[in-house]
Amino acid sequence: MITTSEILDTVRMIDQQHLDVRTITMGISLLDCIDASQHAACQKIYEKITRYAGRLVATGEDIEREYGIPIVNKRISVTPMALVAGASDARDYVPFAVAMEKAAKATGVNFIGGFSALVQKGITPGDRKLIQSIPEALAQTERVCASVNVGSTKAGINMDAVAMMGRIIKDCAQRTGDRGGFGCAKLVVFCNAVEDNPFMAGAFHGVGEGDCVINVGVSGPGVVHHALQSVKGMPFDVVAETIKKTAFRVTRMGQLVAQEASRRLGVPFGIVDLSLAPTPAIGDSVGRILEEMGLEVCGAHGTTAALALLNDAVKKGGVMASSHVGGLSGAFIPVSEDEGMIAAVERGALTLDKLEAMTCVCSVGLDMVAVPGDTSADTISAILADEAAIGMVNSKTTAVRIIPAPGKQVGDTVEFGGLLGAAPVMPVRPFSSHAFVTRGGRIPAPMQSLKN
Amino acid sequence: MRAIVTVLGKDDIGILSFITALLAEQKVSVLDISQTIMREYFTMVMLVDCAKIEQPFDALAAYAQAEGEKRSLSVHIQREDLFHAMHRI
Numbered sequence: 319m320i321t322t323s324e325i326l327d328t329v330r331m332i333d334q335q336h337l338d339v340r341t342i343t344m345g346i347s348l349l350d351c352i353d354a355s356q357h358a359a360c361q362k363i364y365e366k367i368t369r370y371a372g373r374l375v376a377t378g379e380d381i382e383r384e385y386g387i388p389i390v391n392k393r394i395s396v397t398p399m400a401l402v403a404g405a406s407d408a409r410d411y412v413p414f415a416v417a418m419e420k421a422a423k424a425t426g427v428n429f430i431g432g433f434s435a436l437v438q439k440g441i442t443p444g445d446r447k448l449i450q451s452i453p454e455a456l457a458q459t460e461r462v463c464a465s466v467n468v469g470s471t472k473a474g475i476n477m478d479a480v481a482m483m484g485r486i487i488k489d490c491a492q493r494t495g496d497r498g499g500f501g502c503a504k505l506v507v508f509c510n511a512v513e514d515n516p517f518m519a520g521a522f523h524g525v526g527e528g529d530c531v532i533n534v535g536v537s538g539p540g541v542v543h544h545a546l547q548s549v550k551g552m553p554f555d556v557v558a559e560t561i562k563k564t565a566f567r568v569t570r571m572g573q574l575v576a577q578e579a580s581r582r583l584g585v586p587f588g589i590v591d592l593s594l595a596p597t598p599a600i601g602d603s604v605g606r607i608l609e610e611m612g613l614e615v616c617g618a619h620g621t622t623a624a625l626a627l628l629n630d631a632v633k634k635g636g637v638m639a640s641s642h643v644g645g646l647s648g649a650f651i652p653v654s655e656d657e658g659m660i661a662a663v664e665r666g667a668l669t670l671d672k673l674e675a676m677t678c679v680c681s682v683g684l685d686m687v688a689v690p691g692d693t694s695a696d697t698i699s700a701i702l703a704d705e706a707a708i709g710m711v712n713s714k715t716t717a718v719r720i721i722p723a724p725g726k727q728v729g730d731t732v733e734f735g736g737l738l739g740a741a742p743v744m745p746v747r748p749f750s751s752h753a754f755v756t757r758g759g760r761i762p763a764p765m766q767s768l769k770n
Numbered sequence: 771m772r773a774i775v776t777v778l779g780k781d782d783i784g785i786l787s788f789i790t791a792l793l794a795e796q797k798v799s800v801l802d803i804s805q806t807i808m809r810e811y812f813t814m815v816m817l818v819d820c821a822k823i824e825q826p827f828d829a830l831a832a833y834a835q836a837e838g839e840k841r842s843l844s845v846h847i848q849r850e851d852l853f854h855a856m857h858r859i
Contacts, residue, residue, distance in 0.1 A: 325853055326778075327857075329778070386848035387852065
């Protein structure tokens with residue numbers, strides 16, 4: 319029999335510490351929707367997504383009510399659209415994004431990911447069309463998310479793609495300028511993108527995946543923060559053990575939900591993504607966990623070490639709790655979506671440079687950072703290149719989701735609302751990277767031995 | 771199907787009878803009860819069997835929660851396997 323205190327622990331985690339399953343994401347392969355006719359391909363895409371995911375939202379809600387666990391998002395990821403649309407006669411790929419949007423609305427999911435291209439080594443004509451369609455596609459749709467993989471440890475960094483993405487991000491911001499550059503919040507530039515990530519905006523269904531799969535992303539910064547409050551002043555060994563135990567419980571809940579969703583939908587279970595994903599709500603912040611470890615404010619010296627410990631302990635605790643772990647698995651540090659990080663930026667404690675250092679030791683990268691609207695495309699490309707280099711050399715996923723908010727200056731705040739939160743505009747370095755970015759070509763893949 | 775009922779709230783006369791009456795009316799059978807007062811808060815955990823309930827489980831959970839709120843009580847009914855998953859290897 320489970321003890322009363324264990325039961326009350328769980329109830330408190332859910333009621334007071336924001337424990338939730340962040341997302342159930344159904345990955346759907348669209349490779350069998352390829353067609354020479356754009357119209358026919360879009361038709362097949364809409365039909366397949368709605369057929370497979372028709373019961374996704376209702377099933378998620380059933381599980382939510384029976385177990386009393388909030389399941390915040392139900393989402394869909396699809397095959398990178400550049401691969402699906404590449405065979406078609408389409409001049410641009412905006413209609414494919416519109417088909418995704420229609421399917422997302424029909425199934426009731428709040429985001430659909432996979433308007434994506436994988437160009438770490440080279441760019442096909444289909445990839446190019448997709449990338450050039452991104453600004454218009456994201457301006458015309460609400461729920462479609464785009465991502466582009468520009469580098470990998472095995473291929474190096476495609477600097478032509480990096481240069482292109484700087485301009486695309488600027489264009490995205492301009493076209494959604496009336497909404498603070500909201501389009502950029504739905505666009506991720508990756509290095510070492512993973513094929514089974516359930517989290518938006520970077521989710522897509524990789525070509526190595528099956529026809530349909532259920533991936534689950536767990537969360538729980540509030541639970542970890544609360545657990546650490548009971549070990550104040552104790553050595554880091556105790557801190558790490560406490561995080562591991564908490565992560566284990568959180569992940570077991572995710573595994574249960576994943577298996578249940580997989581069984582009810584008749585779709586194979588893919589992975590649980592062990593991530594600490596914050597929200598803008600008070601008490602659901604990764605920044606505050608780092609502060610609980612003894613830092614006056616997130617961004618103080620010591621932040622990188624604290625984050626390294628947190629990220630590693632979450633994985634160690636979670637790995638045994640799930641039969642298959644995958645996705646991004648680590649702590650996220652999206653500035654606008656984390657109440658503690660927002661406060662740290664506003665105090666001047668957390669800068670882009672410090673965030674970049676933090677991305678060396680945690681999941682993903684510079685996420686949901688707003689920079690001044692007049693930041694040049696070259697500077698954005700250079701930021702992308704720096705972040706991709708960290709991922710490439712360290713054999714990890716890094717990503718950039720940056721918003722050059724039109725008309726905004728340092729000191730302003732961009733409001734996105736909901737889970738996307740509010741981003742204080744952060745300063746960038748004022749020096750030019752123009753000649754660096756315009757060289758083009760590829761940065762060769764790094765050595766994997768002689769590591770120092 | 772077995773479920774765990776948790777009831778939390780300020781202590782008052784008749785909470786136990788209120789909850790058991792509510793469960794009986796819904797044809798929920800009580801298997802085990804543990805109840806205590808922590809500071810001035812009433813805390814009760816019950817293991818129940820929902821095999822004979824006539825409405826869907828999620829509707830029962832929503833009903834119990836709504837009825838509890840009328841008396842300023844937090845009432846949750848959750849499937850038992852959640853707690854096993856989280857606390858047992």
